Amino acid sequence: MRGCLLGGAIGDALGNPIEFRSLAAIRGAYGAAGITGPVPEGDGVVGRVTDDTQMTLFTAEGLIRARTNPGAVTGIVRNAYLRWLDTQNHPAPPPAADGWLCRQPWLYARRAPGNACLSGLQHAHIPDPHRPLDGTPGPVNSQSKGCGTVMRSAPFGLTGASATEAFELAAHCAQITHGHPTGYYAAGAFAAIVRHLLDGDSLEGSVLRALELLARFPGHEETTAALRAALALAAGGAPSPEKAETLGGGWIAEEALAIAVYAALAHPHPGSVADALLLSVNHSGDSDSTGSVCGNLLGALHGDAALPPYWLAQTEGRAVTAELADDLAYAFHGPTSPHGRRVFPAERYPAN
Known part of the structure; x- marks a missing residue:
């Protein structure tokens, strides 16, 4: 779990300074290879x-x-995103910060957050996690698949859920801010790939399994086509x-x-993680994402x-990221009490 969250933070920080730059501009500034670190x-x-x-x-x-109240998980995840929104609107933690994470001062920094994430959280939409995913647009930012x-x-792939459960929960929670089916199916496919890893x-096997899962849901075609293109490109x-x-x-x-799947598939070995990350950011686009x-x-692999x-x-924030990854592992995979309930210090994470 540490690998997954820390790997994401590294890739995010690596791409951050070159986001919005064209490949030509990146090469002009850093040389023919683009950035090399x-x-x-x-x-x-x-x-x-x-913000990633x-x-x-x-x-x-x-x-x-939400670990002890899974029926309310989408509402509890939305509340977490509202705490993130506070970090974008205030310069420092409030005196009565709700929980451990939002007491971290370094999080109170606005780093080009996505418009759909910001506007979507202005709506009081809590997706029903039991509603079938049928490919219809959600009510919030229904045309957005950012x-x-x-x-x-x-993180949806890091809990004890199955790949199918991770897919569905990630897709439902994506609809908190983005209603386009491709937006929420891509989130679900990503969570499923992480779970399989x-x-x-x-x-490659994880991506193929995610494609099999995607095929069950109406409106999956754009996400499926993108993943198949990544597989073909990596093999080419x-x-x-x-x-x-x-x-x-x-x-x-x-x-x-x-793009992320292609870069990881192009350099799949443990000793080539740096090469994969560099390939994933040296392009004309959203390099940090x-x-x-x-x-x-x-990191998951x-x-x-x-x-x-x-x-x-x-x-930035590597110690907090590692600690949160350990807490996530403890919450879902750690020791249990005699009654089968996960033992966890609730004061760090109030149940709301």
């Missing part, structure tokens, strides 16, 4: 994460809080940023997932020991 932002700071990591952490926190659904959804499957010879750009820019959900999703996949240690050492 973490680079500073304009103010000289290296390793800042963005912020929202991923609050997803994990919401799932921990990558904000995918970049925050790795943790179960010991290969990356030497990787390159130009090839990655044929999958899109990563601004929308299925493209962000496809594609880097974040790729890092989540690589290989574990935290395979992550580039120097890059990790420079990544």
